[in-house]
Every structure is written in structure tokens, then in C-alpha cells.
Amino acid sequence: MQLVVMGVSGCGKSTVAALIASRTGCALAEGDDFHAASSIARMATGCPLDDTTRAPWLAAIAAWLTERAAGGECAVVSCSALTRAYRDVLRGAGPDVRMVHLAGPYELVAQRLAARRGHFMPPQLLTSQYAVLEPLGPDEPGITLNLDAPPDNLADEILRTFGLRPHCAG
Numbered sequence: 493m494q495l496v497v498m499g500v501s502g503c504g505k506s507t508v509a510a511l512i513a514s515r516t517g518c519a520l521a522e523g524d525d526f527h528a529a530s531s532i533a534r535m536a537t538g539c540p541l542d543d544t545t546r547a548p549w550l551a552a553i554a555a556w557l558t559e560r561a562a563g564g565e566c567a568v569v570s571c572s573a574l575t576r577a578y579r580d581v582l583r584g585a586g587p588d589v590r591m592v593h594l595a596g597p598y599e600l601v602a603q604r605l606a607a608r609r610g611h612f613m614p615p616q617l618l619t620s621q622y623a624v625l626e627p628l629g630p631d632e633p634g635i636t637l638n639l640d641a642p643p644d645n646l647a648d649e650i651l652r653t654f655g656l657r658p659h660c661a662g
């Protein structure tokens with residue numbers, strides 16, 4: 493199974509994806525790492541990406557997922573995957589791609605972003621992220637969780653939902 497931890501900037505994708513990977517031993521990728529330098533520069537100046545500038549980024553993440561799926565590997569990637577069309581691209585990677593949407597109110601996420609340090613994404617882009625966000629449709633395989641829960645609880649719930657087993661060190 494390949495999991496995409498999705499949602500607006502600051503919802504906790506990277507935190508939760510890393511936790512799932514460390515608990516399960518699944519391969520981990522950080523969606524931000526697939527952006528072109530020009531896209532990161534654009535976002536850092538407060539300008540959102542659009543469908544055109546997101547296309548190569550999504551394709552690169554889908555390619556990573558395709559490799560994991562082809563090898564039958566367990567994998568988890570953080571990726572905002574804000575729209576159904578973007579998620580369709582990611583689901584094209586294989587039959588076992590599942591979405592985990594960390595959802596919650598703007599005010600809470602804005603507080604988190606205001607406190608976060610060392611990330612290129614400026615808090616003012618959050619408004620556009622919510623404007624573009626399409627929650628999971630009932631026909632989209634995956635789950636929606638409240639981003640307000642502690643990361644450990646979110647990871648517990650995700651492992652339970654998808655029947656992922658914690659791996660044993662050593």
C-alpha cells in the first residue's frame with residue numbers, strides 16, 4: 493500500500509508521514525522535495541502555484557509512487573494533493589494508493605504556521621490553499637482525520653485503519 497498524507501500547508505503532513513514511516517518501516521518521501529527550485533522561490537515570495545506549475549511536481553511524486561507500487565513496497569509521501577484532479581494523478585501510480593486527509597479549521601492551521609520555523613511556505617499562502625482544497629469525495633479511497641489530534645494518535649489511527657503493522661527494530 494502507498495499512502496499520501498494530504499491537506500493544506502501546516503496541517504501536519506510531514507510530521508505524520510514521517511511518524512508512519514518510522515513506525516512501519518515503509519519508504520518515506522517528502523512531497524516538498526519534488527518541487528523545482530523555481531516553484532519554491534515562487535511560493536517563498538507569497539505567490540501560490542497553479543495547475544501548470546504543479547503539474548511537473550505531481551508527476552514526479554506519481555513517478556516515485558509508481559516505483560514503490562511496482563515493487564510492491566509499502567510507502568508514504570506527504571503531498572498537499574489539494575484537488576481531486578491532483579489526486580487522480582497520484583492514484584494513477586497504482587491500485588493501492590490511499591489518501592489520508594488531515595483536515596481542520598483555518599484558524600488552527602494559521603496558528604501552527606505562524607509558529608513554524610525554517611520552511612519556505614509563508615503563512616499568507618494558507619488562504620489560497622483553503623480556496624483550492626477539495627475534501628475527499630465519498631468515492632475516493634482513504635480517510636479524513638481531524639488534524640487537531642496529537643501526531644501519535646493520528647499515526648495510531650492510520651495504522652489501524654489500513655491494517656499496517658509496526659515493524660520491529662533490529
Ligand SMILES: Nc1ncnc2c1ncn2[C@@H]1O[C@H](COP(=O)(O)OP(=O)(O)O)[C@@H](O)[C@H]1O
Nearest residue numbers: 501502503504505506507604608639641642643
Ligand atoms: N498533530 C499536530 N498537533 C500539533 N502540532 C502539529 C501537529 N502536526 C504538526 N504539528 C506542527 O505544526 C507545524 C506544521 O506541521 P508540518 O508537519 O510541517 O505540516 P505540513 O507538512 O502539512 O506543512 C509544525 O511546526 C509541526 O511541528
Ligand SMILES: [Mg+2]
Nearest residue numbers: 505506524570
Ligand atoms: Mg510538509
